Amino acid sequence: MSRAFLKRNFTLNAETDLSAPVSLLSVQDYPKLKLSYYQAGNSIIARITFNDPKALNAISDPVLQSFNKALSRIENGVDHKARCLVLSGEGRAFCAGANIGGGGGGGRGGEPQDLQVFPDTAGLPGAGSSLVTKYHPLMIRLRDLNMPIVAICQGPIAGVGMSFAMAADMCICSDDAYFLQAFRNIGLVPDGGSTYLLPRKVGMARAMELSLMGERLPAQEALQIGLCNRVVARKDLDDFGMKFAARVATGPTKMMSMTRKLYWSSYNNTYEEQMAQEARFQNVAGASKDAGIGGNAFRNKEKNPKFIGE
Numbered sequence: 190m191s192r193a194f195l196k197r198n199f200t201l202n203a204e205t206d207l208s209a210p211v212s213l214l215s216v217q218d219y220p221k222l223k224l225s226y227y228q229a230g231n232s233i234i235a236r237i238t239f240n241d242p243k244a245l246n247a248i249s250d251p252v253l254q255s256f257n258k259a260l261s262r263i264e265n266g267v268d269h270k271a272r273c274l275v276l277s278g279e280g281r282a283f284c285a286g287a288n289i290g291g292g293g294g295g296g297r298g299g300e301p302q303d304l305q306v307f308p309d310t311a312g313l314p315g316a317g318s319s320l321v322t323k324y325h326p327l328m329i330r331l332r333d334l335n336m337p338i339v340a341i342c343q344g345p346i347a348g349v350g351m352s353f354a355m356a357a358d359m360c361i362c363s364d365d366a367y368f369l370q371a372f373r374n375i376g377l378v379p380d381g382g383s384t385y386l387l388p389r390k391v392g393m394a395r396a397m398e399l400s401l402m403g404e405r406l407p408a409q410e411a412l413q414i415g416l417c418n419r420v421v422a423r424k425d426l427d428d429f430g431m432k433f434a435a436r437v438a439t440g441p442t443k444m445m446s447m448t449r450k451l452y453w454s455s456y457n458n459t460y461e462e463q464m465a466q467e468a469r470f471q472n473v474a475g476a477s478k479d480a481g482i483g484g485n486a487f488r489n490k491e492k493n494p495k496f497i498g499e
Contacts, residue, residue, distance in 0.1 A: 209435040215268065219255035223279070224262065226269050229435035231495060232442075235263045235271035242280025247288035248349055253323050260330055272498045273438035274334060275431070276357055277341040278350075286348020286371050320380050324349065328382050331356045332453060335446045337437050341430035343423060347371045352381030355390060358449060360417040361433055362408035363426040368416060373403035389456070390415055441479035442498035 209230035217224040221241040227234040237259050239246035246252075263271055278284050331338060331353075340357035347369040354360050354368075370387075372379045379387070379400050388396035391414045399406060408420045421429045437445070447470045455463050474480055478499040486494035 209432070209439050211431045211435050217259070217262075217268075219259060220251040221249065222252055222255035222259060224259040226271065227431065227435075229273075229431075230439045232273070232435070232438040232498065233269040233271045234273045234275055234431070234434050234438045235269070236275040236277060237263075238276075239278040239284050242278075242282070244288060245282035245285035245345055246278040246280065246350070247285045249288040250323075252288075253327065256327060257330075260327070260334075264330075264334070270498075271438075272336055272440075272442040273434050274336055274338045275341055275434050276338060276353060277427075277430070278343070280344075282344035282350075283340070283342035283346045283366070284348075284350025284353060285345045286350050289375075317380075324352075324381050328352070328356060334449075336442060337440075337445045337449065339430070339434045339437060341426060341434075342366050342417070343426055345369060349381040349383075352383050352386070355386040355416075356382065359433075359437075361419045361421065361426070361430040362411065362417045363423040364408060364420055365423050366408040366411075366417075366420075368399070368406040368408075368411050370400045370403060373401060439496060441474075441477070441483065441496045443477050443479060444474050447474060 209232075210228075211234070212228045214226040214228050214233070218240075221239070223236075223238040223240045225236040225238065227236065237256065239248075239252060241247065241249070241252065262268055263274060337359070338357040340354045340360040342354055342360060343363040343366050346354050346362075346366060348371040351368050351370065370379055370383065372383075378384075383400070384396075387399065390396075391399075395414055406416070408417060411417045412420050419429070419433065451463070451466060451470060454466060458466065479496045482494050482496055486492075
């Protein structure tokens with residue numbers, strides 16, 4: 190990519206403040222996954238990192254177990270009261286999809302080592318059983334999370350890994366990243382919510398092409414069709430991605446959480462129902478402390494109000 194192309198297409202608005210300092214607070218190691226917390230200005234970012242780089246962060250049962258446990262700590266504010274979640278992958282891939290041989294795929298593939306976060310039906314035979322018992326509850330938890338989600342992605346974003354990236358509210362990619370609906374290449378249908386999310390992001394025609402052809406979609410093309418939000422040089426990915434997440438984390442968190450709910454519910458609501466829900470949520474947002482902070486900043490012509498997430 191030329192420098193001019195990057196500047197024209199992949200930079201934030203000049204008035205967007207990315208100056209909030211980001212510093213690591215703590216790291217917790219789980220099997221094949223890390224949970225980290227970062228201080229970002231007056232806020233906290235939680236970061237879940239797939240950590241099985243030799244397998245290109247393919248999803249296995251230990252990863253799913255770890256993901257659920259880490260997410261519970263974030264949801265319940267056990268360590269910190271986070272206001273943004275980052276999803277990322279260690280090494281040269283975000284996530285290469287399900288590790289079918291490791292119990293993370295659509296078939297049986299091996300029994301989970303630790304079943305306490307899965308329903309009693311986990312491990313039943315059938316290519317869709319692990320989806321219903323393991324993946325679906327996790328994807329719903331991400332949808333219902335009370336904070337924005339930013340995915341920071343490099344290299345392969347494939348199979349159910351693509352589903353995780355699409356479940357995020359915004360996606361930052363490196364210039365070597367690519368999306369791949371890999372299911373076609375192993376004779377399986379897209380899953381992890383792909384058939385719901387993908388056509389809503391890129392349209393039916395492109396979703397069908399990506400799913401039926403099973404070809405790589407480079408990050409630059411993904412940006413053009415709305416599958417990701419920014420593309421940056423690989424060496425700048427982590428720094429830019431975390432500064433971007435800091436901008437989100439220091440925003441009016443309650444408003445952002447309600448905005449997430451509004452957009453998700455818009456898929457099922459009528460026009461009238463959606464406007465009614467907007468009005469209900471606006472009553473709540475208008476009474477929040479952050480609305481008061483934002484209103485005062487607007488009246489005083491302050492560009493970057495210091496929201497507190499309440």
